[in-house]
Amino acid sequence: GAVVSQHPSRVICKSGTSVKIECRSLDFQATTMFWYRQFPKQSLMLMATSNEGSKATYEQGVEKDKFLINHASLTLSTLTVTSAHPEDSSFYICSARRTGRKGDTQYFGPGTRLTVL
Amino acid sequence: AQSVTQLGSHVSVSEGALVLLRCNYSSSVPPYLFWYVQYPNQGLQLLLKYTSAATLVKGINGFEAEFKKSETSFHLTKPSAHMSDAAEYFCAVSVTGNQFYFGTGTSLTVIP
Numbered sequence: 001g002a003v004v005s006q007h008p009s010r011v012i013c014k015s016g017t018s019v020k021i022e023c024r025s026l027d028f029q030a031t032t033m034f035w036y037r038q039f040p041k042q043s044l045m046l047m048a049t050s051n052e053g054s055k056a057t058y059e060q061g062v063e064k065d066k067f068l069i070n071h072a073s074l075t076l077s078t079l080t081v082t083s084a085h086p087e088d089s090s091f092y093i094c095s096a097r098r099t100g101r102k103g104d105t106q107y108f109g110p111g112t113r114l115t116v117l
Numbered sequence: 118a119q120s121v122t123q124l125g126s127h128v129s130v131s132e133g134a135l136v137l138l139r140c141n142y143s144s145s146v147p148p149y150l151f152w153y154v155q156y157p158n159q160g161l162q163l164l165l166k167y168t169s170a171a172t173l174v175k176g177i178n179g180f181e182a183e184f185k186k187s188e189t190s191f192h193l194t195k196p197s198a199h200m201s202d203a204a205e206y207f208c209a210v211s212v213t214g215n216q217f218y219f220g221t222g223t224s225l226t227v228i229p
Contacts, residue, residue, distance in 0.1 A: 006160070034217075043207065043219045044161075093160050095217075106217055108153070108161040 002028050004096045006109035013084055014117055020080045021112045023094030029074035030096035034106065035067070038091040050077040084116045119144045119210045123220035131228045136195040138223050140182075140208035143189065150191040151209040151217070152182055161207065167191060178202070203227045 003026040036044040056069035068080040095106040124139040153161040165176025
């Protein structure tokens with residue numbers, strides 16, 4: 001199956017600092033990647049759609065200046081949480097869209113646990 | 118618009134018993150349907166997906182799901198639960214393969 005990695009798996013930072021999370025598709029090229037946020041015992045909330053070579057599309061209510069997304073290559077998308085605050089603490093999951101003859105499928109990374117002190 | 122409803126946020130079954138996790142969807146056009154499993158502090162792993170081919174879809178770890186258009190359902194089943202099946206399960210619907218709409222999840226507990 002397709003493999004998507006995320007780095008780091010866990011990060012703890014001080015309030016006011018910025019944190020970058022990487023999402024890589026290891027064995028396929030992904031023109032589209034997605035960033036989700038998951039609160040404890042809740043479902044995934046789509047934050048933004050990342051398209052290679054163009055600006056990301058943000059969901060309503062997500063601050064694009066706070067959550068910077070860069071999709072510089074077909075295998076890498078990054079999410080930078082700028083000036084992080086404790087309320088940004090969450091589990092961030094990325095996925096990469098793989099196009100196939102039997103339709104498209106999203107493959108998910110293992111997630112990044114962000115804790116802002 | 119698309120949406121997914123998962124009935125039962127918590128399901129408990131005995132080891133060896135049938136697992137049935139319910140998912141109903143709403144879509145104005147023929148959808149793609151997915152089941153994902155999530156273990157604690159991990160991402161989502163694809164169990165199976167329906168893409169308008171066979172209505173009975175077999176996935177990994179002995180799971181299968183049946184697409185029933187008349188009932189707008191895509192319930193997940195496994196004949197015999199194993200302790201390692203304890204996890205959170207998410208049903209998802211997509212039309213374009215781009216935007217996914219997830220259900221709220223069902224936590225499966227397997228009782229020894």
